[in-house]
Every structure is written in C-alpha cells, then in structure tokens.
Amino acid sequence: MARAETKDEKYLVVDHLIKWFGSDRAVDDVSFSIEKGKFLTLLGPSGCGKTTTLMSIAGLHTIDSGEIRVGDVIYTSKEKKIFLAPEKRDIGMVFQSYAIWPHMTVAQNVAYPLEIRKIERVEIDERVDKVLALVGLTEMSDKLATQLSGGQQQRASLARAIVSNPLLLLFDEPLSNLDLKLREQMRVELKRIQNEVGITSIYVTHDQSEALVMSDEIIVMSKGQIEQRDIPLSVYSKPANGYVSQFIGVANLIEGTLAKKNKSGTGVADLNKTIKGLTCDCVLSSELESGDDVLVSIRPENISVSKKNTGGKGIKGKVDLAIFLGNCVDCRISSDGFEWKVLSHPRENLQQGDSVFLHLDPKHTLAVTP
Amino acid sequence: MADTLAPVQPDSTWRRFFTQENVVTIVVGFIVAVAVILPLVVLLVSSFLVLDDMGFDSEWGFDNYVTLFTDRIIPKAMLNSLYVSSGTCLVSTVLGVSLAWINARTNSPGRDSIEPYNLIPFFLSPFVGAIAWHNLASPKVGLLNVWYRDLFGLDGEQYLLNVDTLWGVIWVTGIFFTPLVYLFVVGSLRRMDPSLEDSARTTGAGLLRTTLTITLPLVTPAILSGAIIVFVTSAGEFGVPFKLAAPYGWETLTTQIFTKAVGDDANHYMGATMSMVLGIITVLLIWVQRAYIAPRSYTTVTGKGFRPNVLDLGRWKWVAFGFNILYILVAVILPILCLAVVSLHPVWTAEIVPSDMSMNNYVKTLFWWEEDSIRAATDGIINSFILAFSGASIAMVLALVVSYMIHRTRGFGAKLLDFLCVIPIGFPGIVLAMGVLVTYIKTPIYATLWILLLGYITRFFPYGQRNIASIMLAISEELDQSSRMAGATWFTTLRRITIPLLKPGIFAGWVLLFVIFLRELSISIILYSTGTETLSVGVYYLANFENEALTSALSMTQTVVLLICIFIFRRVAGKEALTA
Structure with a gap:
C-alpha cells in the first residue's frame, strides 16, 4: 500500500x-x-x-x-x-x-x-x-x-x-x-x-x-x-521559550537575569527579583547573552525535595499542599513568596506544614527567553 | 499505484473565478435580486405617477399620496384595515396563547390527539372560511340564524349573529390566524427549561406568581412575534374582507387595492401608492419583530429537549378540553360541514332539504363536459395544480441554492442573499403582486401563467428557504467539506451529499409551498386574466357571479385537497417540522 x-x-x-x-x-x-x-x-x-x-x-x-x-x-x-x-x-x-x-x-x-x-x-x-x-x-x-x-x-x-x-x-x-x-x-x-x-x-x-x-x-x-x-x-x-515550556507539560517558571554565560552553553541565572538571594546554575536554551532577562524553567519531576539540607545548598521552603497521586506526591511548596510545583517520591512522606529543602539539578534547569 | 485525480494543472485566475460554485451563486443571486427588487422599485416609482382624468396620460407628482387622505373611500378603508388588523391580532393572540398553554403545560385530556387539529386552519383558505361562515351566520341566510329563528319562532328580520360586518372579518381572520400565534408560543413553552420555573418555586413563589413573573416574561417575545405576524398577515388579507365587509359598505386597504388593479375604475398608479402604504407599514413591523423581538426569545437558546412542567388543572381540565374542542369546532368542523351541506343543494335557500341533495354542483364545477360547466372554475383547478406543482419545484431549487449560499459560503454574497430572502416576507402578497403587475404589464408574460408563477415564487420561496436552512444549520459543514476532500466537485457534493441529507427539509418545504400555492388568492386576484384563473380565483368568480351552492362545491373541493396535503405533510415532516 x-x-x-x-x-x-x-x-x-x-x-x-x-x-x-x-x-x-x-x-x-x-x-x-x-x-x-x-x-x-x-x-x-x-x-x-x-x-x-x-x-x-x-x-x-x-x-x-x-x-x-x-x-x-x-x-x-x-x-x-x-x-x-x-x-x-x-x-x-x-x-x-x-x-x-x-x-x-x-x-x-x-x-x-x-x-x-x-x-x-x-x-x-x-x-x-x-x-x-x-x-x-x-x-x-x-x-x-x-x-x-x-x-x-x-x-x-x-x-x-x-x-x-x-x-x-x-x-x-x-x-x-x-x-x-x-x-x-x-x-x-x-x-x-x-x-x-x-x-x-x-x-x-x-x-x-x-x-x-x-x-x-x-x-x-x-x-x-x-x-x-x-x-x-x-x-x-528543551522548550525554546517560556511560552512553550508553559504550554507543554507543567513547569516552574521563574523570572530573572542571566548573570554569567559559560562557553559550554551553561550559565548562572540570578533569580533575586523573584526569590531573594537565589542564583542557580542552568543550561541555556537559546542564544542568550549575560545581562539578558531570562525565564528559568524547571519541571516538577526534576526537583528533588527532602527534609534534610544535604550539601547545604538547598532552598528552604514549607509544604502548603501535598496531594497523593499514587506513584508520586504533587506538592506546592512556598519559599519566599514563590510557590514551587514539585513531584516528590511517596517515601519522602511529606505532609502539609513540613519544612523542606529543594535541590535543583543544573542539567535540568533551563534558561529560556521570556 | 497512486490514484491521482484529474491531471493537476494550475488554473488561471480567470478560470478559477468561474468555478461551478461561483457561477451558480452569481446566476441565482442575480435572479433572486431581480425578482425581489425590481417589482418593489417599479412599485415605488409608479406610486409617483399620476393618471390624468381621461386615464391615458400620466405625469410625475405627489397627487396619489394626497388622494390617500382626500379620497371619499380610501381614508376610511385605511382605518378599517387598522381596525380589522388590531382586532384580529387580539383574537388570535388570546386564542393562540391560551390554546398553546393548555396543550403545552396542562393535563387537559387528549392533548396529543387534539393538537394536530389546532393547526389545520393554518393550511386552509381564510377566503373559503369566510364563505363558510357567511353561510353559517349571515343575518338572513345563515344557518345558525335560521335555526335560532326556528327555535324561538322569530320573524325573518331577527338574527343571533351577523358576520357580514367588520366584526365578522375579525372573527373569521382571527380564528384562521390563531395557529400562527399558537406555533410561536407552544414551541417556546415546550423548549423552556423547567428548572427555571422550579427554581422560582423553591424560592417560595407560588404557582400564580411563578407563572406571572417567570413563565409569562419568558414567552413574551414569542407572543409578541406571533402577534406581529398576525397583524401583518391580516393587514394583507384580501379574501375575508372582500367576502364579508366590502359588499356591505366596509372597504379595506386590500379591497381598495383590488378595485384599482382590475375594476372598472382601474388606476394602477393609485393602486401602487396604496400598496406602498401597506408595504411600508408591514415591512417596518416585520423589521421590528426580526431585529428586536426574535433575538430576545430566551427559551430557544438551549435547544435541548426538556420535559416541561405540567400543571394539574383538577376539574378545570374539562373546561380547558371543552375550550380547545370549541375552537376546533368553529375553525374547522362547522365551516367544513356547512360547505358540504350547502354544496349538495341545487340552490341554497337556507334550508336543508335532504331530498334535493345531489353531487350536481361538483360535476358542474369540476368537469367541462357537463353542459353548463363553469369554465373559470374548472380552468382554475387545472391552472392551480400546474402552478402549485411547478412553483413549489422551482421555488425549492431556488431555496436550496440560496440556503447553500447563505449558510455555506461567506462574504458579501451570502449577506445580500440573506437580506433578499427577508424582504418578500415583509410585503403582503397583494402588495408584491401589484409591483409585479406594474412591472410586467407591458411584457409578453402578462396574462400568462408565467406572471402568476413569478409572483408566487418571489413571495413565497423564503418559506421553503427557511425549511431547508433549519436542517442545513443542524448538519455539520464538515460533511460537505469531507466530500470535497474525497475528491468530489462542488456539484457532485451537492448531488450526492448535501441534497440527500436535506431531503426531508426539501420535501416538507415543497408540500408547504404546494399547499400555499393551491389556496393562494391575494396574488392571483391581481395577476390573473381570462384563461389564467386559479382555484381561489375560481371560488371568487363563483361567489361573485354564481350561487352559493356552486361556490361551496368548489370551496369544498379545495378544502379536501388541502386536507390531503396536510396529512401527507405530517407524515413526511413529522410533528416538529412546523414548530421550527
């Protein structure tokens, strides 16, 4: 045929x-x-x-x-x-x-x-x-x-x-x-x-x-x-921009500026204007220059969350909502006025009101044009 | 094994413009535009032509419009028309709303079997209704009055009822136009979401209060729409006032237009002027109805089938039942029985004489071979069947193409056609006929069946168009598009997909037009001439120049044919067809 x-x-x-x-x-x-x-x-x-x-x-x-x-x-x-x-x-x-x-x-x-x-x-x-x-x-x-x-x-x-x-x-x-x-x-x-x-x-x-x-x-x-x-x-x-990352799947989108650009296509984003004092290592999705406004996009499943601050670099937050979905727990975690969407493993056993630490994975933290 | 279609070659712009679709659109659009616009323009122009005293020359001027107010008869005729239309409007609305409420919302017994009979007058000829009621309730020879005198031993001058008055016109037109209001209101009551009323009840409002504050306001647009349609239709009604009022000194606008169109003192320009007056009034009212009232009909929005709340009337249900039966009695059964009885007598003397009864009148009117056959009547039957058959067929083809253009194409053409389809609905038949008369009187089609056909189709094809459009809106455009994608041309798609899907609507529309054409009077009376009489003109002819018995025989024939058509229509179109 x-x-x-x-x-x-x-x-x-x-x-x-x-x-x-x-x-x-x-x-x-x-x-x-x-x-x-x-x-x-x-x-x-x-x-x-x-x-x-x-x-x-x-x-x-x-x-x-x-x-x-x-x-x-x-x-x-x-x-x-x-x-x-x-x-x-x-x-x-x-x-x-x-x-x-x-x-x-x-x-x-x-x-x-x-x-x-x-x-x-x-x-x-x-x-x-x-x-x-x-x-x-x-x-x-x-x-x-x-x-x-x-x-x-x-x-x-x-x-x-x-x-x-x-x-x-x-x-x-x-x-x-x-x-x-x-x-x-x-x-x-x-x-x-x-x-x-x-x-x-x-x-x-x-x-x-x-x-x-x-x-x-x-x-x-x-x-x-x-x-x-x-x-x-x-x-x-690798969504090309904020629009795509928002439209496809669920993403945490954080406004900031690109503080530093490495040759390898990675960089450091300064997210101070959204979450006080936060900077993070990230992958740059498109042709960004340092000083540019960026959106940092992180999928909920790419954030690890634990009650202990391993490595001391975790972002401190509080669990507002924890919804058990069977294979994972859908959490809303507030940190300095920003609400994170995070998928955590059920064995972490997070409950509403727990104090937790979020760890971002630089490989899955993406900076895109807004 | 790619099955490519016809060799693919880029079309030039020029050829691309002349697609099947565009050519048909342009041709049909042009025909409709000419048919609808030309008579109205000529009518307007003619209304400013003033005929001199000799009746040979004419000049431009406003004299005709002045005559409207200075004439001996016309001002009174206009007032009479207003009087009759208002009265009819009132009678039809009161009857229509109460019958609709009884049938849609109460437990009055036998509703399902009675309801279809409420609609029968819609299909019959009001003119014939007037003839029948004349035989029932004219002061001297009305059967009801004769019985009344016999019962009380009164002398020949006494009577119970007198329909040979403006009141009689209002009565007959009123009962015949009741279904117009009924159809609007019953649909609205049935489609109303019962939870709207239920929620009012739960807030503590009683039944009466709910009816007055929720139900009634919700159906008000439907009632107003029905009332306006009745007002407009009765203003253009010719047969009833011609039979019951004009001979006794009450002229109306339509009977006056008629005398200016054909009578001894015919003056087409004056007739055109009066037609303009009538037309402007009706067009304005129809415009108000379509622009302001129809869009406000809240209940039609959902389009869902609901089971409406039914009110238990208790013992009053028998009153409701009796009321409905009474309506059917006066609007359908009594007139038809009366026609039948009168038609069997050689001469009607207001006395039922069983020994004199025969079918002679039917033989005389229906067949030429009887010695004293009535040519106009017999010709009329044949002409009407020719006109109804060909007219309904042509009108439905036109309606199909026009509906397609309106609902399946976008752009200026669609809007223009939609507009052109509304115009004929706004003008009474007699007005449009006057326009057709002044437009084509000097062409070869005058005094042929063609001019009648033209008048019929122009005035009534929008009815067929609405029948098709309601179905076309309900079926997805994707059904057509997928045929195009399958490789079929526009015309093949129309033939194999669109038309088969629309078949029920096309046939229902065809039967409806067939019925309308078969009983048509107000266009025919203006446009007929010797040899091109129609069935209703035949009835008019007999009523004017022959006796009541012969008239009744032809009226009865027409009624029976129409009743058969109604039966077919209901079988084909189903219950819902009319309420759409």
Whole structure:
C-alpha cells in the first residue's frame, strides 16, 4: 500500500503563509516543511492558527500570501495566482466531527473517494474490505453511520481518508470528541495505522500529550506564529521559550537575569527579583547573552525535595499542599513568596506544614527567553 | 499505484473565478435580486405617477399620496384595515396563547390527539372560511340564524349573529390566524427549561406568581412575534374582507387595492401608492419583530429537549378540553360541514332539504363536459395544480441554492442573499403582486401563467428557504467539506451529499409551498386574466357571479385537497417540522 519510495527531503512545503480574518492575522508568515511519510503535529491553544494552517493546506479556504506545495504540485500560491480546488488536491482528511455521511453505510462512506476516482467496482470492494480490516470495522461495513459509536465513526472516517491512498493525510483535532479512555486508545491506534500506510500526515491538536505520543515532529504555535519546531522529546525537555515550556507539560517558571554565560552553553541565572538571594546554575536554551532577562524553567519531576539540607545548598521552603497521586506526591511548596510545583517520591512522606529543602539539578534547569 | 485525480494543472485566475460554485451563486443571486427588487422599485416609482382624468396620460407628482387622505373611500378603508388588523391580532393572540398553554403545560385530556387539529386552519383558505361562515351566520341566510329563528319562532328580520360586518372579518381572520400565534408560543413553552420555573418555586413563589413573573416574561417575545405576524398577515388579507365587509359598505386597504388593479375604475398608479402604504407599514413591523423581538426569545437558546412542567388543572381540565374542542369546532368542523351541506343543494335557500341533495354542483364545477360547466372554475383547478406543482419545484431549487449560499459560503454574497430572502416576507402578497403587475404589464408574460408563477415564487420561496436552512444549520459543514476532500466537485457534493441529507427539509418545504400555492388568492386576484384563473380565483368568480351552492362545491373541493396535503405533510415532516 505504501507509495513508491522516493526519499524526498522536503515533501510538503508551506512557504511564508499568511491568512487574514478581517483585521486579524490568523496565520502570520508561517513556513515549514516535512519529509515524506512523517507525522507532524501542529500544537497550540485555540486561535493560534493551527486549524487555519490546516484548512489552507486542504484548500477549504484561500490564502492571502505565500505558497503551499506537495512534491512538484503547487496547491496554492498567491504570487503565482494558483489555487487548486480542494477536490483536486488528493488529500485525505479526518474531521473533528468525523463527518461520516449519515445517509450512507460505512462501506458506502469508505467507497466514496474511490467512486469519485472512477475506479472499477470490483477493485473498490476489494480495497474497501482491506481498509476496513485495517481499522477493525469489517463487521460494521453495512451499518449506517448513526449506528456507530464515536470511536467507530472515528475509524470509519480514517478509513475513508486513507482508502484512496492520497498524497497527504490531514487530521483536524480528531480525538477531541472522544472520552479520555477512548482517546488514549485511539492515539496509539491512529499512530499504528499511519505507520502502516505511511502517508505523510499533518495533525492538529491542542492536547499536548496527544502531540507527544503520536508525532515524529511537533510545531508549537501561538498567535499565528511558530514558537518551536522539534521532536517531541526536545520540545518537552528543551522548550525554546517560556511560552512553550508553559504550554507543554507543567513547569516552574521563574523570572530573572542571566548573570554569567559559560562557553559550554551553561550559565548562572540570578533569580533575586523573584526569590531573594537565589542564583542557580542552568543550561541555556537559546542564544542568550549575560545581562539578558531570562525565564528559568524547571519541571516538577526534576526537583528533588527532602527534609534534610544535604550539601547545604538547598532552598528552604514549607509544604502548603501535598496531594497523593499514587506513584508520586504533587506538592506546592512556598519559599519566599514563590510557590514551587514539585513531584516528590511517596517515601519522602511529606505532609502539609513540613519544612523542606529543594535541590535543583543544573542539567535540568533551563534558561529560556521570556 | 497512486490514484491521482484529474491531471493537476494550475488554473488561471480567470478560470478559477468561474468555478461551478461561483457561477451558480452569481446566476441565482442575480435572479433572486431581480425578482425581489425590481417589482418593489417599479412599485415605488409608479406610486409617483399620476393618471390624468381621461386615464391615458400620466405625469410625475405627489397627487396619489394626497388622494390617500382626500379620497371619499380610501381614508376610511385605511382605518378599517387598522381596525380589522388590531382586532384580529387580539383574537388570535388570546386564542393562540391560551390554546398553546393548555396543550403545552396542562393535563387537559387528549392533548396529543387534539393538537394536530389546532393547526389545520393554518393550511386552509381564510377566503373559503369566510364563505363558510357567511353561510353559517349571515343575518338572513345563515344557518345558525335560521335555526335560532326556528327555535324561538322569530320573524325573518331577527338574527343571533351577523358576520357580514367588520366584526365578522375579525372573527373569521382571527380564528384562521390563531395557529400562527399558537406555533410561536407552544414551541417556546415546550423548549423552556423547567428548572427555571422550579427554581422560582423553591424560592417560595407560588404557582400564580411563578407563572406571572417567570413563565409569562419568558414567552413574551414569542407572543409578541406571533402577534406581529398576525397583524401583518391580516393587514394583507384580501379574501375575508372582500367576502364579508366590502359588499356591505366596509372597504379595506386590500379591497381598495383590488378595485384599482382590475375594476372598472382601474388606476394602477393609485393602486401602487396604496400598496406602498401597506408595504411600508408591514415591512417596518416585520423589521421590528426580526431585529428586536426574535433575538430576545430566551427559551430557544438551549435547544435541548426538556420535559416541561405540567400543571394539574383538577376539574378545570374539562373546561380547558371543552375550550380547545370549541375552537376546533368553529375553525374547522362547522365551516367544513356547512360547505358540504350547502354544496349538495341545487340552490341554497337556507334550508336543508335532504331530498334535493345531489353531487350536481361538483360535476358542474369540476368537469367541462357537463353542459353548463363553469369554465373559470374548472380552468382554475387545472391552472392551480400546474402552478402549485411547478412553483413549489422551482421555488425549492431556488431555496436550496440560496440556503447553500447563505449558510455555506461567506462574504458579501451570502449577506445580500440573506437580506433578499427577508424582504418578500415583509410585503403582503397583494402588495408584491401589484409591483409585479406594474412591472410586467407591458411584457409578453402578462396574462400568462408565467406572471402568476413569478409572483408566487418571489413571495413565497423564503418559506421553503427557511425549511431547508433549519436542517442545513443542524448538519455539520464538515460533511460537505469531507466530500470535497474525497475528491468530489462542488456539484457532485451537492448531488450526492448535501441534497440527500436535506431531503426531508426539501420535501416538507415543497408540500408547504404546494399547499400555499393551491389556496393562494391575494396574488392571483391581481395577476390573473381570462384563461389564467386559479382555484381561489375560481371560488371568487363563483361567489361573485354564481350561487352559493356552486361556490361551496368548489370551496369544498379545495378544502379536501388541502386536507390531503396536510396529512401527507405530517407524515413526511413529522410533528416538529412546523414548530421550527
């Protein structure tokens, strides 16, 4: 089922894309490209421009500037005055509402793109069977869309999107209407199927854990612009700026200035203006110079907390809140007016009101541009 | 094995503009704009044309508007119209609100089986209702008055009821327009979240207080909307005042417009001027309703299905039941029975003579081959079926495309079309017909069925459009988009996805328009000519030039056909279709 393997550096290219909504720049000069067969996620809160970008690729609305192309096919280009109608773009798309046509059976839904492409009936039936087996809906093929559960509609929608073996697969927050358990199950399922068919995919979501689980690469967007683009691990462990570290996972963000910059990409941050007298060794995430304002970002799981001040360099604090979560304890620890979020090991047995000491790990203490 | 679609070539800007979608939008937008705007503009212009005494030449001036106030009849006609509309409004609102409350909120017996009958007058012809009530309660030959005299041994001058007055007009129009208020209010009462009332009760407010301070204010916008619609509709109603008031010396604006359109002293420009007056008033009221009252209807916001609080009326429930039955009796059963009885007599002498009864009147009106067939009536039946069938079909195609443009495309075109769809609702049929008349009188379509078709579609396609739009808003746009993404063109998507999904709405809208066209009078009466009579014009013709018995036979025929349509409509559209 996989396409001919021509390893192409840049398969989908989005080049200086701009889209206005009234006086709003919904997408503000966005450029990126992905390799063939990869799974790229556009991640961001609602209104960040991710869906608008996706719709621009799909051709469901026009663009105001820039160019979008796949391989040597130009989808749309303002400068070259090209706009390919959505139906000519050869894209499979999974919508938020699944958009399974209620007046057709599952098999009819899935066969539709092939009928449009005027493929012979015998082959259509064969391919529909095959793809329904792939998504695990073989037994449902004669059911109407209204008789399917949310998860099944989701699978049917995916089957319909991949059956014609399109150039691109687009996902518009496809899991957001499912309940939590099903959502977690479908993430893995979607990823498995995408791996199997190998169609280059763009996935739009506001759910960071979805993005981390499924993607080959993540683009974090905000206010119509790209904040960071990286593999999931790096987006999580090396956020490019305060926005990203806040959006992905939970982080303690402390304002300060960079006091010293070492050649090895490390430095010392002065956090005096937030927590009196505190300085810390840290890794510098981007091109910072000493004297710059920085945000120091520390994940709760990277702070160790104990009742003893081992090494004498601990930050003194008091436990305001300790919530037992099973494998860890979620703590709020106040220190000089700042509230730390810390995940501690249950064996530390922290209780509300305990005096404790926090120890930061310089390798996991990151200074980023605010 | 990549299954690419048609060869991918960049389209030029020029070709890109002429997509299926754009071409259809422009063509349909243009047709709708011309159909709606042109007659109104010509109407406005014509109202400033003053005909000289000879009736040949005309010049520009405000004389027509002066005549409105100096004429011997027109000022009184305008007052009468105001009087009738206000009275109708009151009757319909009182009846509609109380019936809605009984059916939505009380345990009055048999509500489920009675409710559909409350809506029947909505589908029938008020003009026929007036004919029936004339036979029931005109002073001399009204059946009720005859019985009253027989019962008390009174002489021929005494009577119990007299519908041949403005009061009669108010009564007949009132009971026939009651469903308009009923539909607005019953929907609002049913969709109301019962916890709104429950929470008032928990604060210590009694039942009466809750009803007055919570329930009533919440349905007030619905009541006002219904009342305004009734006021506007009755101001444009022609048949009832024509039958019950005009012959006895009470002219209204609509009957006056009619005499200026066709009668011996026809003066189209004067008719246009009066139409302008009527149109401006109704447009203003509809605008107020849509802009200020409809948005305030709080209860429709949630859109959830609730089980409304039901009030136990105790023994009073039988009073409520009786009240509802009485309404159905006077609005549906009595008029229809009366028509049936009268239609069976060779001549109606206000006396039921079983031995004289026959179907002769039906044979005379329905079939040409009977010697003294009534051509206008028989032609009218055929013409009306042609008009209703083709009109409903064309209007629904138009409505489909227009709804699509309004709800599935963005930009200026969508807004303009939305606006164009509201305008015809604001103008009474007789006003729009006057506009169509002055616009097309010198074109070849005048005196053909085409001009009637044009008038019908222009005035009523927004009704069909609303039927489609309500469903279109409920189905996700992604259903269309996913078809485009699957490789289907705009037109294929429309054919294979959009239309099948909208089928129930399209069919319900079609039947509704079919019914409206089959009973249409106020447009037809202005635009018909010899050979292009319609069913209602046939009834008018018989009522004017033949006897009551023949009139009743044709009226009865029309009523039976309409009742069959209602039955089909309910089977297809279901209970909810009308309340939307």
